[in-house]
Amino acid sequence: MRAHEAGALHGNDAAPTWLPYPSDVNTLIDGLWSRTTRRGADGAVEVGGVDVRRIAEEVGTPAFVLDEDDFRHRARRFRDAFAEAFRPHAGSDVYYAGKAFLCGAVARWVEEDGLGLDVCTGGELAVALRAGFPPARIALHGNNKSDAEVRRALEAGVGRLVVDSLDEIDQVDRIAADLGLRAAVMLRVTTGVEAHTHEFIATAHEDQKFGLSLTGGAAFEAVRRVLEAPHLDLVGLHSHIGSQIFDTGGFEVAARRVLDLVAQVRDELGHTIAHLDLGGGFGVMYNTQHTPATPEALASGIAGIVEKQCHELELEVPHVAFEPGRAIAGPSTQTLYTVGTVKDVRLGGPHHRVYVSVDGGMSDNVRTALYDADYSCLLSGRVSSEPPEVVRVVGKHCESGDIVVKDEYLPADTRRGDLLSVPVTGAYCYSLASNYNHVPRPPVIAVKGGEIRTLIRRETEDDLLGLDVG
Numbered sequence: 001m002r003a004h005e006a007g008a009l010h011g012n013d014a015a016p017t018w019l020p021y022p023s024d025v026n027t028l029i030d031g032l033w034s035r036t037t038r039r040g041a042d043g044a045v046e047v048g049g050v051d052v053r054r055i056a057e058e059v060g061t062p063a064f065v066l067d068e069d070d071f072r073h074r075a076r077r078f079r080d081a082f083a084e085a086f087r088p089h090a091g092s093d094v095y096y097a098g099k100a101f102l103c104g105a106v107a108r109w110v111e112e113d114g115l116g117l118d119v120c121t122g123g124e125l126a127v128a129l130r131a132g133f134p135p136a137r138i139a140l141h142g143n144n145k146s147d148a149e150v151r152r153a154l155e156a157g158v159g160r161l162v163v164d165s166l167d168e169i170d171q172v173d174r175i176a177a178d179l180g181l182r183a184a185v186m187l188r189v190t191t192g193v194e195a196h197t198h199e200f201i202a203t204a205h206e207d208q209k210f211g212l213s214l215t216g217g218a219a220f221e222a223v224r225r226v227l228e229a230p231h232l233d234l235v236g237l238h239s240h241i242g243s244q245i246f247d248t249g250g251f252e253v254a255a256r257r258v259l260d261l262v263a264q265v266r267d268e269l270g271h272t273i274a275h276l277d278l279g280g281g282f283g284v285m286y287n288t289q290h291t292p293a294t295p296e297a298l299a300s301g302i303a304g305i306v307e308k309q310c311h312e313l314e315l316e317v318p319h320v321a322f323e324p325g326r327a328i329a330g331p332s333t334q335t336l337y338t339v340g341t342v343k344d345v346r347l348g349g350p351h352h353r354v355y356v357s358v359d360g361g362m363s364d365n366v367r368t369a370l371y372d373a374d375y376s377c378l379l380s381g382r383v384s385s386e387p388p389e390v391v392r393v394v395g396k397h398c399e400s401g402d403i404v405v406k407d408e409y410l411p412a413d414t415r416r417g418d419l420l421s422v423p424v425t426g427a428y429c430y431s432l433a434s435n436y437n438h439v440p441r442p443p444v445i446a447v448k449g450g451e452i453r454t455l456i457r458r459e460t461e462d463d464l465l466g467l468d469v470g
């Protein structure tokens, strides 16, 4: 991760080496688009049986367009893949990590499709409870839960609280005592594995805010304290190593370290830890550089790792949980924008860069600025026979770092009024959206079987002005 001052992103007009010159600039690249996305009879893109031009007309732009079949298909595929891989043992659960994107309809789909739900604040918990999500299948995370959040979770009967610090052991025990109940908790441990994209670091020093460290004995001490706390039940151990991970290497090291603690607790405290939660972080394809493993390959790979480690430590294979967020929500959604200005900027010498401005930007997708993410895009309202040229897609905000897609080939006749779609914006885009520059947040619509259903309506100027009561 690096700072996002605009200067560092300026360069020449050459495409980055990873970006292939397209043989056809109209092609919907395999793996980038949700499963019902295709080109219709006259070449415009349709998704869920709905033409994007109709969406622009009825809903307006920008808009998040969520392919319901795609989201639910992925959720069920993760559920089934892990169920299959851990069937010979104590089984598995898949929790959808709601922080990627959560609203009432999504909570209900996740419930119907048999997954659990991870929330990490009182606000996310409120969405889940209002949607009628069964509290027993909810897990509450967070490194700084308020008393009100803990109380609400315990009163609602949330299935597990993931405890993140020694302070929180005392906090949850005290509130459980107050309510006259016992709290089921998992302990989040820090394994020293830090995974990000194609690489992981196994010896990262544990300089981060989450969890209790395995080295130095903090995690072991926390286990001892939970076992002694009169109002806590220790369900198991939890580890989450990062995000946008493409293989099982990081999980292998993390699982080994957590299972070593399980064995130590057995040997020194005589207690069996029967549940293990290995977190989420499975990667998705944002562009042609990314090659995510299938859920089936991930599940069987991780099952093999856990089996092997348990065998070596003479442990029963525990019940294992996973928490994919991005890998379920991300690929389900495309953001639909309308092109405004197109500007050809001379950069000195033969170099130039074409800036294509759209009617949203860093307020609906901050990941490019925040994480240096590389998205892709195409013109979705029509096809073009013009040659491809490299462009940079930018937003409408007062900030030169307001970039949506750093580099992409669009047809040379891209012009004002064209519809432009950015795929794989279903995770950490709406959920990180802001009102920067008093730009109202776009709606999220679900498309399926030729129907449009509004999940979250477009914010209005009145919504924004209504907060300003001074």
Ligand SMILES: *Cc1c(COP(=O)(O)O)cnc(C)c1O
Pocket: 097, 099, 100, 118, 141, 240, 242, 243, 244, 279, 280, 281, 282, 323, 324, 325, 326, 327, 427
């Ligand atoms: C963010 C997070 C997840 C989900 O991560 P993805 O990269 O979206 O899969 C799962 N578990 C925990 C504890 C998290 O913080």
